[in-house]
Amino acid sequence: MTRREMIRLTSLLGAVGLKSDNMFMKFMKGLQESGRKGGKMISAVSMVDHLVFGFPDLDDGIAWVEKRTGVRARFGGVHPGGGTRNALLSLGESRYLEIIAPDPAQDGIIGRFGDLRSLKEPKLITWAAVTKEIRKIVDRASALGYETGPLRDGSRARPDGKLLKWQSTDIKNQFDGLIPFFIEWGADSIHPSQDSPKGCKLSSIEMEHPEPEKVQALLEKLGIELNIRRGAQAAILAELDTPKGRISLK
Template identity: 45%
Template sequence: MLDHLVYAVRDLDEGMDRIEQLTGVRPARGGKHAGRGTHNALLSFGGDQYLEVIAPDPDQADLPSGRGFGLDHPGAARLVTWAAKAPSIAERVKRARAAGYDPGDAWAMSRDLPDGSRLEWMLTRGGGMAGDGLVPFLIDWGNSVHPSTTAPGGVRLISVRAEHPDPEAITAMLAALEVEMDVSRADEPALIAALRGPAGEVELR
């Protein structure tokens, strides 16, 4: 089941402006990913699902390793990947490997919130964007409050689909992760979400 969509942008304020223009609701700043070189803003879809707008953090210029989600050299704003819920993440990783797909080990991550508190979670590799970003990383929020409960709402996620030159390969990886998505054949990979908000219905890709 989908946890959140990842929308990568060059500049966070510009990304927030863009989402507000498209949906009619402005995302709220989430915080900084310390040591990862990124910061984000969030928009809730309700039902423990949300949109993450993520961008390079100018306050974290020097990093021992690169930023994920292609943000070392960001291009045009786009949906780059997504996260799937995995409450028992270690067991999900084990089952996926048994099914022939390795999502990577689960590791801890955190984000400093604007109020000074810290949000913590576990996830598998996400910044590498498996399957051209169409195969999700797994995420386990543990005892943390889910971000969708505090982010601005009013926008609904209608559907998510994908396009890829090799839809069979993508579908096989999704099946190993025990998730489903409509994947159609196309010349270029794309993750496509249909949203409905105060500004009407929009397709985000």
């Protein structure tokens, strides 16, 4: 690491609150260990497991996406106890778009998606990054001085009756959904991208935030390479290649 890179890194760490010598040394130790192991930044597109696209009504969401992409998402199932249901379409190998909306058969919405009924327009709420070692993600974040949410066991019943299982966790400061939550799929679960309607591909993902430096710094420490632009409010911007051409979701 050059002196200029070190100065820039120190500035970024201060911006996100890693100001104490102890926290700084923890981070530098983790960075050095990563370098010794050949660690490198990974592009956000390659880490995307799925994009979460929120609607107040699932049928409306399916129709909205089909009109713009030419691909009709397939009903995925419900999240028992989570208050939501979804429809899915593949975005290429091991990636998919999750259209999520309230489940009328459940009373409330629990968790990271908030009150979907209050949405005035479709919104990319957040995104999930895939991992095969989710417990190590928790340990690494803790070692760097960040608080993570609980390691959640999730499940969803597919229309064919099979149960998908996964574990997920997130970093406490998600910057309005810009920092991904992490997901590890159960060994016996079929990844949703494999049997969801195909035809679309994730081309790029970018983000906007009033304080882009803070978001950038945290993503870099998680090993994620992503362009963050300054914007009036937090926003995820994804470009999809579809049968109807390239479209943008936000």
